[in-house]
Amino acid sequence: MAISVRKPSSKARSTGELPELARKHLWLHFTRMGGYLDEDVPIIVRGDGCYLEDINGKRFLDGLAGLFTVQVGYSFGEEIGQAALEQMRELPYYSNWSYAHPAAIRLAAELAELAPGDLNRVFFVSGGSEAVETAWKLARQFHLGNGQRRWKAISRKLAYHGTTMGALSINGVPQLRQPFEPLVPEVIHIANTNGYRRPADETEAEFTAFLLEELEQEIIQAGPDTVALVVLEPVQNSGGCLVPPAGYLEGVRALCDDYGILLCADEVICGFGRLGEWLGTDRHDMQPDMLTVAKGLSSGYGTIGALIASDRLMEPFLEEGAMFSHGSTFGGHPVQAAIALKNIEILRRERLVEHVRATEGAFRATLAPLLDLPIVGDLRGEGFFYALELVRDKETKQTFEPEESEALLRGFLTPRLYEAGLICRTDDRGDPLVCICPPLVAGQAEFDRIAGILGDVFTEAWTRFCA
Ligand SMILES: Cc1ncc(COP(=O)(O)O)c(C=O)c1O
Structure with missing residues (x-):
């Protein structure tokens, strides 16, 4: 009888192997996979409330609700x-x-x-x-x-x-x-x-x-x-x-x-x-x-x-x-x-729709001071759904050239925000912007944290790219 040589089952594989297995086998959506030839892909392993944890035990505030999706947050799995x-x-x-x-x-x-x-x-x-x-x-x-x-x-x-x-x-x-x-x-x-x-x-x-x-x-x-x-x-x-x-x-x-x-x-x-x-x-x-x-x-x-x-x-x-x-x-x-x-x-x-309605004003008011930063041109949105448009010149509303936007968003903001513990979306399908769309269980502590991290990172971005 021929004995088939099987690959080890995925259960037998330890967590330590995951980065290498991801690099070899997993095809991420809308992702420049070439960027992960030598770097580890970010691997999210668990979540609770508005927070996520990666494979290295680092915690993140999820300012994107998964992908505009996780309304109730991550704690209702049971x-x-x-x-x-x-x-x-x-x-x-x-x-x-x-x-x-x-x-x-x-x-x-x-x-x-x-x-x-x-x-x-x-x-x-x-x-x-x-x-x-x-x-x-x-x-x-x-x-x-x-x-x-x-x-x-x-x-x-x-x-x-x-x-x-x-x-x-x-x-x-x-x-x-x-x-x-x-x-x-x-x-x-x-x-x-x-x-x-x-x-x-x-x-x-x-x-x-x-x-x-x-x-x-x-x-x-x-x-x-x-x-x-x-x-x-x-x-x-x-x-x-x-x-x-x-x-x-x-x-x-x-x-x-x-x-x-x-x-x-x-x-x-x-x-x-x-x-x-x-x-x-x-x-x-x-x-x-x-x-x-x-x-x-x-x-x-x-x-x-x-x-x-x-x-x-x-x-x-x-x-x-x-x-x-x-x-x-x-x-x-x-x-x-x-x-x-x-x-x-x-x-x-959990009255989450009512919660959004009751606190959206506070959320916007917490984000609004970001408009004082020279790189933030506009704050748009309502509910728990906002975008901050980034500009090179606030007076003229001049935007960034495509190469500048690439360096600003993909080269700097995305990794820097991740490093700072905030997951949110940087987007330049139109003019460059950052989207904020947290789970609907977010409260003032999360609004403050989002605004705080964005403020620090935008200030650094201005110094690096515009000043
Ligand atoms: C407005 C809108 N319509 C449709 C879609 C497509 O949804 P899906 O990714 O579930 O196919 C999306 C996804 O982001 C969306 O934002």
């Missing part, structure tokens, strides 16, 4: 794990292809209750990209069901909506799209709501009118009866917490109605308390036809997303013989649904 275990015992897997199961039904009902208006129909997926992909497919097939062939989508410049080919095409970040072109036709990218460099004498109403005028012109130019969908986040993350000016979202809704276009609110980041309301659409009184959610739906304890659609969107699919031709093996997975249900229960019980 409780959520128990809910997952009970679901595993009862029914570890079943699909949503032609069948239902209690966890998916209960979660669908819960989400329908949280969603605005008549958004009562929930289609489960595994994450945010898939939710956005589903939104575009649903829009196309919905119009077809009404006898119209509409396929185009409209989204905003710099907005990030995911990585699958449809969601990627909707992205407004050119450097993410380019390597994969040709993409899914056809997406029109309109201006986002970044008002930082708008004319000083422009009123908010004028800014809104400018944005809506551009949107209408783009719809007309595309051919209104070819446009299926407008996708936008209530507050756009990429570009730095871009809050909509007054009247903008109502105006987008009105244009969508005028031209028969569906409106999707991408709530993958804004949802589940991030903006101090259950959904960003609540905060901004937005009335979409569909919502995409993921991340905070499970606080990252599970891998689940959803598209929540209005009753009207279901109508063509209720006709005899009709169906939405879309699905996936893991959409509505019972264990993931049980995890999401428990996460929502915890958000409610």
